[in-house]
Amino acid sequence: MLRSIDRAQDSIQLESYIFADDIVGQEFCRALIERARSGIKVKVHIDAAGSLFWFSRKMQNHMRDNGVELRWFHRWSWRRPWRYNHRNHRKLLIVDNRIAYLGGFNIHKENSCKHYGEARWRDTHVSFDGSLVSVAAQLFDAFWHGKLRSQPLQKAEGSKLLHNQTLSCRHRLRCVYGEAFSKAKKYIYLTTPYFVPDNHTLRQLCKAAERGVDVRLLVPGKTDVRIARWAARHIYASLLESGVKIYEYLPRVLHAKTVVTDDHWSMVGTSNLDYRSLFTNYELNLATIDQQLARKLKQQFIEDLSLSECISLNDWKKRDGVTRWQGRVAMILKRWL
Structure with a gap:
């Protein structure tokens, strides 16, 4: 990403949920300012809630004073307080529309x-070119101008950029997940850092396993949001009883959001499989039938499983009372996690 920014000749559009004033954020800040000073149009869109305790006023002023156009997404407003809860969870960089x-x-x-170091988060990011880049640029511009449900036309080339809360469908990603799970015939390999799905999505996963599909769910053993882990663990039993295999990734925090089905369809992006991503936040995913990407994501998934602990139904039924109590409390708050 930094190399692409350094080579930019025309424009840079960056959208991030968290932009931290730390050693990495400062590196990006310097690169963006250098390009802005050279006459390149640089736009940075940061979520107000996501970056509340990460971004600094000093960095904000430094960017703006040096030619970077910076905007906050949904800053707190007493007139529209409910808007603050609808976060821009997207992480997107576009350079030169290329x-x-x-x-x-x-x-x-x-x-x-x-x-x-070795404790870094386990995450997944992709780069792409071609016609989808112009679609990504349209989606960035729409958010920049406050048009949050814009839906650019996309050619049917086997790959699409999917965002939720469009004019035609308010729960688009939920529908896509459900359709993918219901159509799977061989396997579903799902990685998500926060697993708190709605009942419909949960049923689709269970039904897939019950009809013989190899359904494997990879979630964190270590997490940055403990209560979300409590909620995920509360629903392990129903999944395990249906034949879903559950693995907890052990080495470090797992933050990747990917799904692969049947060697030919995959999705990677910003959305978690939880209420907030499916119904509240603004997200952006790449869904594709590109077999090379599906193969790479499957390979990464299998590698991650080798570093994970498989949860058995018998062991899970023996969990202590504190763990059960934590799960019940977390599920009460599931729509806000």
Whole structure:
């Protein structure tokens, strides 16, 4: 991403849920300012809630004073307080309308091997070019101008950028997940850092396993949001009883959001499989029938399983009372996680 920014000749559009004033954020800040000073149009859109305790006024002023156009998404307003809860959870970079980057990576040191070492978050990001880049640019511009349900036309080339809360469908990603799970014939390999799905999505996963599909769910053993993990664990039993295999990733925080089915369909992006991503936040995913990407995501998934603990139904039924109580409390708050 930094190399692409350094090589930019015309424009840079960056959208991030978290933009931290840390060693990685400062590196991006310097790169963006250098390009802005050279006459390139640089736009940065940051979520007000996501970056509340990460971004600094000093960095904001430094960017703006040096030619970077910076906007906050849904800053707090006493007139419209409910709007603050609807977050822009997208992480998107577009350079020169030529190449785009999308996935789980925020702009902070936790994603950096160089600065965070072996404890860095396990995450997944993709880059792409071609006609989809212009679609990504249209989606960025729409959000920049406050048109949150814009839906650009996309050619049917086997790959699409999907966002939720469009004019035609308010719960688009939920529908896509459900359709993919219901159509799967061989396997579903799902990675998500926060697993708190609605009942419909949960039933689709269970039904897939019950009809013989190899359904495997990879979730974090370590997490940055403990209560979300409590909620996920509360629904393990129903999944395990249906034949879903559940794995907890052990080495570090898992933040990747991917799904692969039957060797030919995959999706990667910013949405978690939880209420907030499916119904409240603004998200952006790449869904594709590109077999090369599906193969790479499947390979990564299998590699991650080798570093994970498989949860058995018998062991899970023996969990202590504190764990059960934590799950019940978390499920009460599931729509806000």
